[in-house]
Amino acid sequence: MIKVDSLIKNYGDFHLNVSLEIPEGTVTGLVGKNGAGKSTVIKAILGLIRPDGGTVLVNGKEALSLDGKEKQMIGAALADAGFSSYLTVEDVIRILRKLYPAFDEDFFRKACAEQGLAFNKTIKDFSTGMRAKLRVLTALSHKAEILIMDEPTAGLDVQARIDVLDLLRRYLAEHERCSILLTSHISTDLESLCDDIYLIHNGKIILHEDTDVILGSCGILKVSEEEYEKLDRRYILSTKKEAFGYACFTREKQFYAENYPGIVIENGSIDELILMMTGGK
């Protein structure tokens, strides 16, 4: 559905060079620190920026040359952009009705009411959480086959985050063929939703792994300097110096559990993955 092949984009000192693929029916997470290049990738997929090199294909067609009809298949929720805040939800409904032939007004009205979004209040009077919910609901309102969600839960309280994630889960349950690209700073959001994770750092993909593998096979070995010297480091992806010795990130924690029964092994998480892969040596 989405294929990014050697996408190159340069902004001054920042150089992006990324390849990734999001097959049909897959939920893919894109994680990385601030400024790693997540939003640039999202913008390239949405045809908002012109790549300096490489290709970005959406349903087999260059993202930049998608026409109106082809863009109807995409639902986008951007972190810091949406409909003008001077519009009301009622206005948005009338606009979406004309923009998308597949606009599901009943679903949208019902979901807005469930989420407590007032129909005749201007968006500028909405809280951060309400705006985020409206952005997500708008993206889900027209039976899109591809969802691009840039930080849909950023800045939300726990309840609002759960609500937004529930909306996505329900949509996925009803639209099995839908592909989603999701970026988030909150790892638990990605762990519960994504089939696979791309880790981007300094404009490059440094790891691509199934979420199950990250959660099941990856781990952090906490070893003293002495233990570190004796350690078989073939399966160590990244090492970080700590006060007690070393923290080593591995995708084969079972191997170390079996061969080094004395060492401490912590389960892997996406947070650890980001910290170890982008901050280790």
Added chain:
Amino acid sequence: MSGLLEKDLRLTLSRKQTLLIFLVAAVVMSMSMDGSFIIGYVTMLASILSIGTLSYDELDNGMSYLMTLPFARRTYVREKYLFTLLMTACAWCIGTLLYGVGSAVRSGAPFTLSELPMLLSLLPVLYLAAALMIPLQLKYGPEKSRLVLFILFGAAAVLIAMGSGLSGGQAHFLARFATFLDSLPSLGILAVIVCVCAAISFVLYLWSVRIIENKEF
């Protein structure tokens, strides 16, 4: 395109207080002032309001989101030109109606049909000014575009001042051109104005398309 028109109409209507103040001022002016100034005033306000939708679109990174919606970039530009045309045309009708009612109230008779071509010539000229603002605003943003417009008008004023200082053959040519225009029937002049404004607006539209197609959001 219809979705974009709906958006711009709703954004314009969201400025209810501004619209009401403009309308009240227009009614008061039509009742108290002689002349057709009211038509130009109302039409110009409408063109400013329609160009204002570009600023609303750009607010809070709105353009990034808009460009993910299902239309081609050139459709966005086409809609802006169409919306501005519809707004200025409607405003011209309202202005002309107010002018007619005002004239009837003050002098007992509305304007004559012979005035119509002259009154109608305001529409393409004011539309052209708005048509120029679209590429400027797309390229430079709301703030800088105003500055660029001031510079352009300043340059035009300098050129006119230089023109008034012409002597000999050049001044003679301009005088003959003015006499030629005077000799044309008013409908002919209107046709020339409409054609010239339409041609320049089309060039400005093409420039706007080029700007938006090369722009990154």
